Amino acid sequence: MKSPIVSSSVVVCLSVAIAAVFLLTLASPTPAYAAVGAEVKGTVDDGVAYIEKNFGVKTHYSLENVFTGGYGEHALIAYAHMKVKHDPDSSVVAQGVRSALTIAAQLGGRDNEGHESKLVYAASVSVLLLAEVDRVKYRKQLQVFEQYFRRVQYRNGAYGYPGMQQGDISQTQYAMLALWTLDRAGFRVDYPGVQRTVSWLLRVQDTGGGWPYTAKDPGGPKRISQGGVTPSMAVAGGSALLIAADILRAWGEQESQFNPNIKGLPKGVKLFVEGMDNIAVKRPKVDSEAILAAIRDCDAYLSKNSPNPAEKNSSWPYYQLYTLERYESFKEIALKKKPAHSPPWFKAGVGYLKEQKKGLGWGARSYTTAPVTSSFALLFLIRSTQQAIEQTQQGMLAGGFGLPDDTTSIRVDGTQIKGEPVAEAVTDLLDMLEGEDPNALEGKSLPEDMKLATEPKARKAQIDRLIRLVRGSSSWQARRVAARLLGQSDEMRVVPALIFALDDPDTVVRTYARDGLRFISRKFEGFGMEIQPGEKQDYGELRRAQRLWREWYLTMDPGYIFVSN
Structure with a gap:
């Protein structure tokens, strides 16, 4: 039986459009100060300043x-x-x-x-x-x-020192984090190997719920008492288990977001997306309930053996806090909890780091130089794992190019979608954009003279709807309309939404957002961020622009907290 054939024009359009969406959104910056207040931000700024002054000091380990x-x-x-x-x-x-x-x-x-x-x-x-x-x-x-x-990787699924076979929980955790990063970047990793890691971690969990530094493998499902269990290694083992499970999509599939929904496309046809080699790869199954049970046991251990180094002395307090943040962030995914931005464990860690801070940074400790210690502290303070998770989820979910059913007819002329006129009233237009068909404007043009309502209550309602569209619509047409109208609103409260839109996958949306920020702020030179239609965005420049716009906005509204961007 012959394989289904899809026209080259369809494949090319889909490959370019969807690859662009994924690669751009996945490369999108996330906020350095996600959900932290001004007091923590100052601590972070100090730590960065310390690193910038001392990053060239002699390393603890050799550069031989x-x-x-x-x-x-x-x-x-x-x-x-x-x-x-x-x-x-x-x-x-x-x-x-x-x-x-x-x-x-x-x-x-x-x-x-x-x-x-x-x-x-x-x-x-x-x-x-x-x-x-x-x-x-x-x-x-x-x-x-x-x-x-x-x-x-060892045959039993662990990672550790070369020439040895007794797995190292700490090294296994870092290997899983690297593989998770590669998987989310589109690389095909060794998924059966990850499955072996899950099995090994479940086998070597201590009877008390924690994990040791190096683990004895019982060879079967019945746990044994492991020596050397500590809170630091407990969160390391729990993190490794949760990360590995997430690589294998134990909590649900996300690849369906790449489904182009083209009518009549045979199910047997696999979509080719440039740079995303693992979209259609089938991952081995793991027992999600067994994993969740292991995490409950780990939590029970941690309830009696606090991972807060202020309560229980740790030889690796900064490494431990960074690992704790990772454990809690991945646990939110497993338990399907809404991300918590300032939970008790985080506040406790912040308190400890502030007490231990020496000058701008943190001192050398446990085989780590002061810049390395300070780096661990910073990664905890900015919730770096939560940032990474949000970043990849945006890459998977943050919206596509609104491909029409007939992909051979994609046609954009400048910033206009050519065709018959559509509703000129903003409210009518919003109704259309928020309707069941996200591509309701396909083949139609947008009036240049659209204006927001002047009556305060109606205007506020329109702006609220536009903010939701620019942040969450899967339709590029809707995001263009929202960014343009928000940028013309001349209202300070829309600035965070426009900062968010600076890294939209669509070039025109980014342009409207940038120009809108310049107009509202009356900073007509803005903070750079040159945009060339059809060319890849300079994301270093974009990140800098977002950071500077956030800092500027905080001078206008010091109490505002940028939760995500």
Whole structure:
């Protein structure tokens, strides 16, 4: 039987449009100060300033070769700076990228460091950094890292030191985080290998609910008592388990968001999306209930053994807090909870970090230099894992290009969708845009003289609806209309929505948002952010513009909290 055939024009249109949506939204910056108040923001600013002054200090681990860990320190510091400042051209990030590329270039060498090897850690943070800076530019190197993690995984599913077979919970956690990042960037990772990791983590959980640093594998489902269980390793093991489960989509599929919904398209045809090699890959099944039971046991352990280093002394307090943030963030996904931006555990961690802060940053501790310690602290304070999750979810869910049923007829002339006129009243237009058909404007043009209502109550209702559209509509037509009208509203309260729209997948939406911000603020030069139609956006410049617009808006409304962007 012959395979179904789809016309090349359909494949090309779908590939370009959907790949553009995913790659642009996935590369979109998330807020450095997600859900933190001005007091925490000041602490973060101090930490960044400290890193910028000290990122070049001597590493704790040697730079003699890539296996000893020094290059990984550079990558971690750069990742923390990148998550806060979103500036790929900074000296801090440039040093980290050079080190990450050095690691990638030497991964084929023989690792003779044994128990002193730090390569799993270094490779993992290198993946985080390169994917954050530019996952397209560094795709070749990221592929090299993916192959490395296939190669070094133990047969039982764990990761650890070369030449040994007793798995290391901490290294396994970082490997899972790297593979999760690669998977969300569209790489095909070793999904059966991830399944083996899930099984191993379930087997080696201690009878009390925590995990040890190095684990004895009982070989079966009955748990045994493990030595060396600590709160730090408990959240590390729980994190690794939750991350691995999320890679395997244990909590539900998301690929359906890429379904083009083309009438008559045979189900057997797999959509090709450039750069997204794993969309149609079938992932092995895991027992989600067993995983949730393990997490409940871990929570029970943590209720008696606090992961807050202020309550129970820890040898690795900053690493522990960063891991705790990761554990809690992925647990929200597993339990289908609405993200909590300032829960008790976070407030407690903030309190501890403020008490421990020395000058602008945090001091050297437990085999970590002060810049590395400060990087862990920053990643906790900005809720970096929650940012990463929101970022990838936006890439999966943040809306497409509203492809029509007949993809061969896509036609845009400048900023106009040519065709018959549509409703000139904004309220009527909103009714159309919010209706069941997200592409109601397909083939039609928009009047240039649309105006918001002048009556205050009606105007407020229109603006509220437009803000919802620019933030959440799956239709690019709707987002264009919303961005244009909001930008013309001359109302300060729409500024956060326009800052959000600066990283919209659609070039025209970004342009309306940028120009609207300049008009409302009367800062007609704005903060840069050149936009060339049809060309890839400079996301370093975009991140900088968003950060500066947020800072400007906070001078107008100091109490405002940017929850997501």
